[in-house]
Amino acid sequence: MRYVEEGDMRLKQKWRVLCHGLKAEGTYFEARLDPHLLCDRAFRGYAAVRETDEIVGNRTIIAYGALWPTSDKSWLEVGSLYVHPAHRKNGLHMEIMSELVKRVPEGGRLFLITADKRVMQLASDFGFVRVSSTTHPNVLRWASEVGIVCRLPKSVHKIGWPAPEANERWLFIRGK
Numbered sequence: 001m002r003y004v005e006e007g008d009m010r011l012k013q014k015w016r017v018l019c020h021g022l023k024a025e026g027t028y029f030e031a032r033l034d035p036h037l038l039c040d041r042a043f044r045g046y047a048a049v050r051e052t053d054e055i056v057g058n059r060t061i062i063a064y065g066a067l068w069p070t071s072d073k074s075w076l077e078v079g080s081l082y083v084h085p086a087h088r089k090n091g092l093h094m095e096i097m098s099e100l101v102k103r104v105p106e107g108g109r110l111f112l113i114t115a116d117k118r119v120m121q122l123a124s125d126f127g128f129v130r131v132s133s134t135t136h137p138n139v140l141r142w143a144s145e146v147g148i149v150c151r152l153p154k155s156v157h158k159i160g161w162p163a164p165e166a167n168e169r170w171l172f173i174r175g176k
Contacts, residue, residue: 019034019038027116071147120172136173
């Protein structure tokens with residue numbers, strides 16, 4: 001069910017603006033960049049959202065992150081982690097990630113895929129580990145079970161523990 005099919009146009013507008021901001025970055029999973037999907041994650045309790053604090057007029061979403069379902073119900077993907085460029089470097093990424101980690105159901109496990117070095121560091125701060133076929137030999141089977149084989153970054157096939165190259169996507173997993 002989509003929660004924003006009807007109703008307040010201002011509510012719809014802030015989700016469209018967020019979607020536009022995500023698309024402008026050019027780094028997010030395109031299939032999720034729909035205002036209705038982003039809003040639905042929030043209304044179902046699987047997203048962390050920060051807005052401007054206008055009392056009158058349109059509020060704008062300045063930070064967002066969501067937990068996305070996978071084929072394996074015990075795994076959720078941290079995705080769409082976004083902070084508006086004008087609000088970066090003031091702790092909002094940390095705040096959003098902290099809230100998302102708290103929203104994980106009992107026994108749930110997390111993963112994320114990113115090329116952003118700031119998000120890689122944030123992931124490390126929250127106990128995520130970088131994954132390759134060297135560190136996790138069954139990563140391809142796992143990716144098949146959670147339904148992300150087609151989005152699996154090429155970096156999982158690297159040998160050893162190389163440093164991420166510019167714009168290279170990496171998979172990070174956070175266990176129990």
